[in-house]
Amino acid sequence: MSGSSPTPNLDEGIKLKKVKMFDCTSQVPDLPDCVLSYIFTKLSIKDLLKTSILSKRWRNLWTLRRDLYFDVFNVLENTEEELIQKGYLIDVPFPTIYGSAMERTLNWDTSDLFVKRVDxxxxxxxxxxxxxxLVNFYLGSQQQSTIDEWISFLIKRGIQRIDLLFSVTSLPYTLSTYLRRPCQFPLHLFSETTASTLKHLRLEYCLLFHPTNYDFTSFKNLSFLSLKTLRADASFIESLLSNCKQLEELHLIECDFESPILKIVSSSLCHLKVSCFFRYSILGKDVSLTLLDCLKLTSLEYRRQRGDRLGNMNFNTPMLNNVQLAVIYSGEHVDAFRLLATLPKLEILQLDFYSTVPTFVKITQRLEHLKELNLILHRPFDTPQKLDFDLSGILTILQACPLLQELSVMLTYPETMENQQVASDVEVFSHDEVKVIELRGCVGNWYEIEFAMNVIKYANKLERIVLSPYWRDIVESLDWSSDLAWFQNGRQRITEKFQSEELVGREKVVLI
Known part of the structure; x- marks a missing residue:
């Protein structure tokens, strides 16, 4: 794929228009090619090719671009409206448990055109x-030979970062991705060189098998690896971790491994993200993380399948100080705290509860060094439509964290309870460190009022407690939701309740 030639005609969509213009480059000093190459990374392919008509010097400068990004918007059309007009983006019926719905997705017929232009x-x-x-597009086994050529081309040019996102993360999630046969990432091509410069590898929706007698020598510089919706053989992860001594960050998201047991042993790993939670059962089998032996690990995010019990996990992570963990079963928070209490450096913790927090279960394992705690209460998988949260259970967690300074609680899918219950008695306690508390997903229910009143009573150094109606089901999402009940009468109900109570410190309550 080497050699020079005049500016290519990349089909009808990228034909250059002949325009009469002055040589604008004569007005600015000459820039080094490395600087121009960086500037070119900010342009789409269409705009990049247009630079060839600026001057004689710029005629072939676009060919020097060192950072290559190919997705539907900079290869086919610039906007979603243009994609729809050209038929590249279509609406198709999508079956759901409630019937059928329309979903916007890429037209598979565009794959050949996309591949042709990139090639x-x-x-x-x-x-x-x-x-x-980076390639962010629906590609599969039909394009295997071309993808192999691309990878071979990149290896010869000292590639440092490869992102192959074949499930198209820039567009709405679609099951149609999984109806195609995935391509196989050509590991064998890396075995042909001992001078690989690859440091970053991110793969989505492809196959990854461990070649015979492959020792990952060519991955000796790899520091970041992310695998999503990917199928791999049982020996791949074990071999990779034992040979990649520079690997610092590993993401395993909804991956299908041959073995149901996952063991992570690494002398270099600092950040680990494992999600064994599948949105649809057709995507893979249950995988359980049973062993985590990483002496340098500082952060862990772990989402599990329902059959994966916390009591079966074994941690050897003395430096771990930031943990995100999902608590699936009712009462499993006891196992979670028993496990977390073994971490001597833990300072930041996020717990996703998919079950109600038990009210009267005393937590005996204290998190002595915890400073920031985020609790997200999701609707349990098998509960009725409305769920009556009892937030007094969170107060027992607060007592188990004596150095905690910030507490955030978020209720997802909140609903107004028509029959407000009478506040229950709470054990008297004292907390001398917590300064800021946030309660998200408020609608004005009794347990929200009770929680705020108890915190004000027993948190001696509290500076403010913020009550907000905004919540989101996926923490990484930028889209916040809220219930109109809060704005209609929920906020007013809480205001009237605090005004009627002779409560010292009620000025610390902030209503969003």
């Missing part, structure tokens, strides 16, 4: 070094 771009590239390469 032509690479064939005309004059860059001797490629730093990063």
């Amino acid at each position: 032509q771009f690479l064939k005309h590239s004059n860059a001797t070094t490629i730093d990063s390469f």
